[in-house]
Amino acid sequence: MELRKKMNDKISTIAAVADQLPGVVVIHNIQDNLKVEYMSPLGLRQIGVTLEELQQMGPEFHTRFFNPVESAEYVPKLIHGLLERNSEHEIISFFQQVRFHEQEDWMLHLSTIKIFMRDDAGRPLLTITIAMCIDPMHHLTAKVNRILEENTFLRQHYQRFSHLGPREREVLKLVALGKSSLEIAQDMFISEKTVNTHRRNIKVKLNAHTSFELSQYARAFDLI
Structure with missing residues (x-):
């Protein structure tokens, strides 16, 4: 008491x-x-x-x-x-x-x-x-909501992303930045054929089919 x-x-x-x-x-x-x-x-x-x-x-x-x-x-x-x-x-x-x-x-x-x-x-x-x-009319609200959405995406897709190797993550970053396979090959000092192999493997592991889906992973996991 x-x-x-x-x-x-x-x-x-x-x-x-x-x-x-x-x-x-x-x-x-x-x-x-x-x-x-x-x-x-x-x-x-x-x-x-x-x-x-x-x-x-x-x-x-x-x-x-x-x-x-x-x-x-x-x-x-x-x-x-x-x-x-x-x-x-x-x-x-x-x-x-x-x-x-x-x-x-x-x-x-x-x-x-x-x-x-x-x-x-x-x-x-x-x-x-x-x-x-x-205030929902404040510009900060939209930015914070994007962060919350990215955090939700991260939680839901962490297992898939964890299957990517270091080189695949580097390729994913450059793809999300809009670079072509040739540009990525030059940046990473590998062949364009190897880059395309990485890109195919990334799409399979992430079950991602569009550039937007790949960019979602890159943003949520702080690659860009």
Whole structure:
């Protein structure tokens, strides 16, 4: 009961000023299956639930309001990263896609998270997150969405890309840059016939048939 009172008192200090902050404040309980202990009124209005409903959701909170593909990956990584570093001063930043109440489109947010409170044994207990919605009309949104799409492509196609050898990756890079087989042969000091063999093998291994598909691999895996 004493710890519960300390938690409530700690959360109250944030609740008193949360609506004055330029973003949504969320406090999670790491030791209770990532239960949401608090969300600022702005966030509750946006997703259309009460704090009591949110507190009863548990992990469903992440799959219901956030992109499920992304949340399945970044939530465990974030928590693991915080617990591994175990520092009061460690702040992790990340992008996430949130769906507001009765809205079909995902809204891009920039969020930061840190350890907010520890239990009596010094173990991390609460985290605090501040999430800021990025204006969909801002040019940055389109750029960030492209990065997120590339990351999704990378996760989905990593196994195929891993089958490419170093020379094939070099050829893929030059192909994505628009160079011809002759130009690639001159750059790599190999025959044009060898370049064409590499190109055929790359297409087979990646199951890619167009220049656009090859360029997707080159961008997602930082070849260009």
